[in-house]
Amino acid sequence: MPDDLLIARNPEPDSKLPYLVRIPLGAEGIVVKARETWPRASKVFCHRSTEWPADAEIIERWPVRACTRRGPAIDLILERARENRSQFVVTMARGREMVFWQSPRTTKQARPNVTLPRARAHGQVLEILVDSAEKYPWRFSAQQATTRRQRLTAGDYAVELDGEVIAAVERKTLEDLASSLLNGKLRYAAAELATLPRGAIVVEDRYSKVFDLPHVAGATVAGALAELQARHPQIPVVFTESRPLAQEWSYRWLGACRAELLQHRASEDTDEFVPAGPVPPKPASEASAAEIRAWAEETGVQVNAKGRIPATVRAAFQARHDS
Known part of the structure; x- marks a missing residue:
């Protein structure tokens, strides 16, 4: 068997893990089923497979610079410029073996301890x-x-x-x-x-x-x-x-x-079904100071050229426009 990392399509049609990965460790290598071809965005769950099929449909093949085992972890370094380092971690959970494939990017990614809600977005699927x-x-x-x-x-x-x-x-x-x-x-x-x-x-x-x-x-x-x-x-x-x-x-x-x-x-x-009614007059409280001063000058009402409009003048303006 070659000393390359081999990735092939899983021949089992009903499997939720669509890829086979052969890790070049040992005489026959270690074969696992995987969800992805590389742990780019998150850790990839893997499951150990029995053997590498003789007629495997290989989709990726990469030369390996180093492949070593340290306890439950298998460190893998590929001969390529990017995405060349990863690690397979073998662990036990609920009495059965589990394998996770991770890279430096996925191991340092934040893992907020939150549970995502299941409610629909604004009541719609x-x-x-x-x-x-x-x-x-x-x-x-x-x-x-x-x-x-x-x-x-x-x-x-x-x-x-x-x-x-x-x-x-x-x-x-x-x-x-x-x-x-x-x-x-x-x-x-x-x-x-x-x-x-x-x-x-x-x-x-x-x-x-x-x-x-x-x-x-x-x-x-x-x-x-x-x-x-x-x-x-x-x-x-x-x-x-x-x-x-x-x-x-x-x-x-x-x-x-x-x-x-x-x-x-x-x-x-x-x-289009809402009839357009007449535009209501602007209340005196919303009228500008300039509008009220112009009205006061025309009608002879005394008001300061600057400053706040007295409430009595505003009331007179309102009464005149409501009549």
């Missing part, structure tokens, strides 16, 4: 459109929502009203936020969001992490972000600590946008 260009899309498994893949002209996740996209969210990891800010791509993405009735940018991390980026000055990223928000004040940029909380915020926000715009359209439909 949302259908969320997912941009077909999203490689590792949100599934909204903790929310009452369905998803549909299609090409979006703005954002990564959106909702429709009467067949028209009315709100969209642009999703960013912290690293993607920094790079897209500095190369200008996020400026164009924000301009596209601004063409919709509602748009937002959601970051799967904390704002404080902007100043911990390894290859760029935090002040540079923070300055570029401030310029973007000043240019597009109608587009909020929300830092949500983690990927699950980013999904939760986006689900609630998309639901609120759809409900608000639905109510707005309903009110527009009733405007």
Whole structure:
């Protein structure tokens, strides 16, 4: 068997873990079923498999620089420039073995100790459109929502009203936020969001992490972000600590946008049935000082050229206009 990291499709059609990963450790290697091909956004749950199939459909193959075992952990270093370090951790839970595949990015990500609510967003089960260009899309498994893949002209996740996209969210990891800010791509993405009735940018991390980026000055990223928000004040940029909380915020926000715009359209439909009555006169309390002084000069009422209008003069103005 080769000493490469092999990733293949799981031949079991009903398995919820669609990939097989062969770790080159030992004579035959260690084979696990996995949910993803790399732990990019969160830890990947794995389950040990019996053997590597002879006719495996290999989809990725990477040379390995080092693969060593230290107690319950297997450290893996690949021969590639990015995403080259990861770790498999073998543990026991409820009497059975569990394997988690993690990377430096997923191990340092925030883990807020919160339970996500199950309530619907504004009383509706949302259908969320997912941009077909999203490689590792949100599934909204903790929310009452369905998803549909299609090409979006703005954002990564959106909702429709009467067949028209009315709100969209642009999703960013912290690293993607920094790079897209500095190369200008996020400026164009924000301009596209601004063409919709509602748009937002959601970051799967904390704002404080902007100043911990390894290859760029935090002040540079923070300055570029401030310029973007000043240019597009109608587009909020929300830092949500983690990927699950980013999904939760986006689900609630998309639901609120759809409900608000639905109510707005309903009110527009009733405007034509409301007769336009005469414009009521402006009360004296709302009349400007200049209007009252002009009236006083015409009628001979004494009033100071500056300062506060006396209540008696305002009352006289009101009485004259009500009569």
